[in-house]
Amino acid sequence: xxxxxxxxxxxxxxxxxxxxxxxxxxxxxxxxxxxxxxxxxxxxxxxxxxxxxxxxxxxxxxxxxxxxxxxxxxxxxxxxxxxxxxxxxxxxxxxxxxxxxxxxxxxxxxxxxxxxxxxxxxxxxxxxxxxxxxxxxxxxxxxxxxxxxxxxxxxxxxxxxxxxxxxxxxxxxxxxxxxxxxxxxxxxxxxxxxxxxxxxxxxxxxxxxxxxxxxxxxxxxxxxxxxxxxxxxxxxxxxxxxxxxxxxxxxxxxxxxxxxxxxxxxxxxxxxxxxxxxxxxxxxxxxxxxxxxxxxxxxxxxxxxxxxxxxxxxxxxxxxxxxxxxxxxxxxxxxxxxxx
Numbered sequence: 001x002x003x004x005x006x007x008x009x010x011x012x013x014x015x016x017x018x019x020x021x022x023x024x025x026x027x028x029x030x031x032x033x034x035x036x037x038x039x040x041x042x043x044x045x046x047x048x049x050x051x052x053x054x055x056x057x058x059x060x061x062x063x064x065x066x067x068x069x070x071x072x073x074x075x076x077x078x079x080x081x082x083x084x085x086x087x088x089x090x091x092x093x094x095x096x097x098x099x100x101x102x103x104x105x106x107x108x109x110x111x112x113x114x115x116x117x118x119x120x121x122x123x124x125x126x127x128x129x130x131x132x133x134x135x136x137x138x139x140x141x142x143x144x145x146x147x148x149x150x151x152x153x154x155x156x157x158x159x160x161x162x163x164x165x166x167x168x169x170x171x172x173x174x175x176x177x178x179x180x181x182x183x184x185x186x187x188x189x190x191x192x193x194x195x196x197x198x199x200x201x202x203x204x205x206x207x208x209x210x211x212x213x214x215x216x217x218x219x220x221x222x223x224x225x226x227x228x229x230x231x232x233x234x235x236x237x238x239x240x241x242x243x244x245x246x247x248x249x250x251x252x253x254x255x256x257x258x259x260x261x262x263x264x265x266x267x268x269x270x271x272x273x274x275x276x277x278x279x280x281x282x283x284x285x286x287x288x289x290x291x292x293x294x295x296x297x298x299x300x301x302x303x304x305x306x307x308x309x310x311x312x313x314x315x316x317x318x319x320x321x322x323x324x325x326x327x328x329x330x331x332x333x334x335x336x337x338x339x340x
Contacts, residue, residue: 050300
């Protein structure tokens, strides 16, 4: 495979985005399609209502490459043999991820994730059945009171949509800074600064990491700090910021709310050998107030499945929590009491 340098070195070189992507445009325009992925030019899948299906669409290797090149030219991202993965944003806000051989066996692997209900409020999500009306009211009060929240779930569970709805409940007087790998959040707030990371350029420099952005954001007089997703050592910087009294929220990949807490106890260890569980565990306990778990059902519907309150009590390396809400057999329980 020949070496491809896709992307641009400076914002001044980014062209006006082209509105059409030829073969894929009908899929991109379909309001019911949540995600599109290409395993091979003749194997193009879509997800609707949380369920995947193979389409009858057939592309060529050349048309797949042309689509990616066009998208990355607009986003100013780099893709080549030395950087065989890339995250980028399409003009409509959809998120693009690409992996190329020799990381993939033969074909370019392309994922396009759309956010169809990204601009919905907590009240809207309750009407969609993502949570009960009572939970929506509870979360609204918790956001406005400045609680630190961790939103947990699997891929495509709806973490970003829920995070965006929560951020939308922040008082309009607050100054909010969002930090993401690729711009996805679009809260309707008057005092908002959105920042994203940057990959290294063709010369091997210019990278701006999540850790760097978190540190810089603290110099920008934030009232709230929102992290699109924590995956690695930036979790330590977030916890330190939250522990200093700055309210914030973030998402994390985990199978349960308790697993999310345990993962948050582990990720900061990636920051260096001098960081230990003895330091991290009380930091997590003091910094996080609520963990909200969201999941996707077998029928494709998304639901908040549990909300845990971090009690701040620690026993060894175990952080104690209390269940606030739990979804069981389609009904929500608050404590030991069942509610509709």
